[in-house]
Amino acid sequence: MKPPVFIVGCPRSGTSFLYNLLLSSGSFAEFHTQMNVFDVLEPIYGDLSVAKNAKKMMQAWLLSKAFRASGLQANEIEAKVVAECHGASDFLRIVMDEVARKQRTESWIDSTPTNIPHMLRIHRDLPEARFIHILRDPRNVALSLDARGWTRPLPWDKSRSLLAAGLYWEWIVRKARKYGSRLGPQYVEVRYEELITNAHETLAKLSPFLKQELDYRRIEQGGYSFKAFLTSFEEELRQGNFMPVLRWKTKFPSHQLACFEKLIGEYMQEVGYALLGKEKPGCSLAVKAMRLEYALYYESKQWAKVNTPLTRIMVDYSSILIDK
Numbered sequence: 001m002k003p004p005v006f007i008v009g010c011p012r013s014g015t016s017f018l019y020n021l022l023l024s025s026g027s028f029a030e031f032h033t034q035m036n037v038f039d040v041l042e043p044i045y046g047d048l049s050v051a052k053n054a055k056k057m058m059q060a061w062l063l064s065k066a067f068r069a070s071g072l073q074a075n076e077i078e079a080k081v082v083a084e085c086h087g088a089s090d091f092l093r094i095v096m097d098e099v100a101r102k103q104r105t106e107s108w109i110d111s112t113p114t115n116i117p118h119m120l121r122i123h124r125d126l127p128e129a130r131f132i133h134i135l136r137d138p139r140n141v142a143l144s145l146d147a148r149g150w151t152r153p154l155p156w157d158k159s160r161s162l163l164a165a166g167l168y169w170e171w172i173v174r175k176a177r178k179y180g181s182r183l184g185p186q187y188v189e190v191r192y193e194e195l196i197t198n199a200h201e202t203l204a205k206l207s208p209f210l211k212q213e214l215d216y217r218r219i220e221q222g223g224y225s226f227k228a229f230l231t232s233f234e235e236e237l238r239q240g241n242f243m244p245v246l247r248w249k250t251k252f253p254s255h256q257l258a259c260f261e262k263l264i265g266e267y268m269q270e271v272g273y274a275l276l277g278k279e280k281p282g283c284s285l286a287v288k289a290m291r292l293e294y295a296l297y298y299e300s301k302q303w304a305k306v307n308t309p310l311t312r313i314m315v316d317y318s319s320i321l322i323d324k
Contacts, residue, residue, distance in 0.1 A: 167291065
C-alpha cells in the first residue's frame, strides 16, 4: 500500500471538493463518506485495542452508512478487525486497506475535516501518512457554516453566529498549522480559491507530494464540475450564479463584516487573506474578551468530546456521517 492521505481543514473549506478531485484524477479507493474514528467512534466505544470494545464498536459500525459505502463483507472485516486491531488508527487502516484492495488500488484517502486535533497521533501511528490542509477564506467558511446551522455559538451569542464561526475557523486552522509544522515534508497546504481557479496547476504540485500521477485530463474527460458538490447555497446553482470564491462580498452583512475582520483580521492576514476594511484589526477589550472566551470554549468542548461520556450520550455514529 502507498502512504495514506488525510485531507483536513475547517468544515466547509472544500475537503469534499478536493477529495473528489483526487478521486477523479488519481488511483485512490472510492469511499464516499467519512469515518470519524477519533472524534466519534473511539469516544463512544472506548479504547479499541480492548477486544470487547472493538467487538461492540464493530456491531454498530456494520450497521452504519460507512460500512455500506465500503463494499466489504461483514463477517470478513469483523473478524479481521477483532483479530488485528490495536487502536483507533489501526481500525481505520485495516478498513481502508481492505477497501483499497477490493477496488484493486494501492492508495486511500480519509477526508474527515475534524481529524485536525488528532494529526500528531495519526502521524505517530501511521508514520508514512500524508496530510493535505485545505484553507479557505474564513468569510466564506463562516457564511457556509451559518447557512447549515453548524456555527454553534455560545447560548447568549446567537446573534453573533458569524463571528463565532470566524473564531472557530481561526482556532482549528491555527491548530492544523501548528501540528503541520511538526510533520515536515509530510504536510502541505492547498488553497480552495486556487483549486477553483486553477485545479490543473494545484494538482500538478500535489503529484510529487502524494507520489501519485494526478491526471487532470481524466477530470475533464469525465465532465467533473465543482458545481456538482454539496453547497450551502443551492439557490446560486439554480440561478446560474455560483460564486464560491467571492460570495462573501455580496452575502456577508456589512455591519458584521467589519466586526468579523476586527476579530480575526490579524490572523486572516497572517494566513494570506486580505481584509476589505481599512481599519486595523481591533485590540479592544471587547475583542480580546470574545477571543479568549471562544478559545476556551472550543478547547474545552474538544477535550470533553474525547475524554468524557459527552459523545456517547449525544451522538449517534451513523447520523453524523456525511456523503462525499
